Amino acid sequence: MSSPATDRAPAVRSEQDDTTRSRVLSLVLAHGPISAAQIAKDLGLTPAAVRRHLDALEAEQIIEVSLVRSTRSGAGRPARRYVVAPGGHEQLGHDYLGLAREAIDTMQRVGGDELVRAFVADHVDRMRERYRPQVEAAGDDVEARLNALTAAMSRDGFVASHTTVTPRGPKGVALRSAQLCQGHCPIQEIANEHPEFCEQETELISELLDVDVRRLSTMAAGAHVCTTHVPLQLRSAGSTHSTNHTTARQGGLS
Template structure:
């Protein structure tokens, strides 16, 4: 996925003499930044078993080519001291990870909007997600836990090129140690985040937000709860993040009694 359209396929002038093994390692560094970013140089070295000098060499090369960039982030432990330097795939890097279709696709949607209106574009995007939602829904059959459903969606997204993964949310850091927060409050605040490190249709989503809107709606229906989009690659985020509350009521049809979604962190309400 990475080497076909990423760093090794667009070598800058003067890089022809870079050994094949070096190029492959650089692809691994880019892939790890894509999947785990924001990530520090030390974390990269540990993950890929590279020396600090090797990590720095690859990071400098990828930064120089505009594929990754540095994010300065406050240290979580104390919030003091110099900001930690972490790496993420840049907007330019995201767009270069497979964009051969982009000019024609964007032009086609522009024409559709011009001659048939925004409603036609919205209908087109909705139809695009229908087979994806049907396929995901079938894969989710029999999975009751909300966390497990989110994890399965992340797995399916990765198979489709979105580099999906989940991470725990809710109470963290010093707030999690606050004794004033009761168990029921902790259960209500429990959450998981569904993340996407890459977007195969980024160029389209940047101009047509309907792609992000329909994808968010699909996640909500697949999970059976109201979800909230915290960030998107299309609007400048380093990752698409969807917040999934574990303490909210499950969506229900009109007239039906609402129940909480079964979660491994809390008992289902009877």
């Protein structure tokens, strides 16, 4: 006959599993695509323990694997990274977004706006590290760089696309531009409350394409897609980035 302590053990383990799984998912939400090794490092767990939770979340179709070609090791097998699945947010409801929002609010209370900005900067730095090699490999042509960026963002789950438009400017001069659209925003509720995410992502798009861009709409502000205007011309030599934004509620990031 088992002891009371033995009978209670599985329930205790289950509660611990749920807590750890929530922490794992929070990191995928905030930093995906992210590796199992990075999650293990951030949480102080073994990679094997983290993979058990990742496998469970993947089986529930909440997260999925994104294969990312390493820019450091050259040729070889793509690395496995984890992102929230397209239907994952619908399954999650607001619980995990609420958890992430509470974490950021705690950062703001403890460290003020400076700590939140540092967190956002780290998030965008990870995006920069992933996207820059792919965009720069496309060469100097802005449209080619935009094609590369669109593909990279789609692999990250942003469901990105772009269309080219050619309106007539003064004296009938054709002014070619494109609209970059992001059909999915993993953190739109958080971005609505913390526009730092929106502002820094818009700056990143401008930096990678090397043109001044302008955010036209965001899901955080209630639009169906996040749309960014991209002029299809190179910057002049020695120019500086001066990204144009819409209002704080509309110039956001997805």
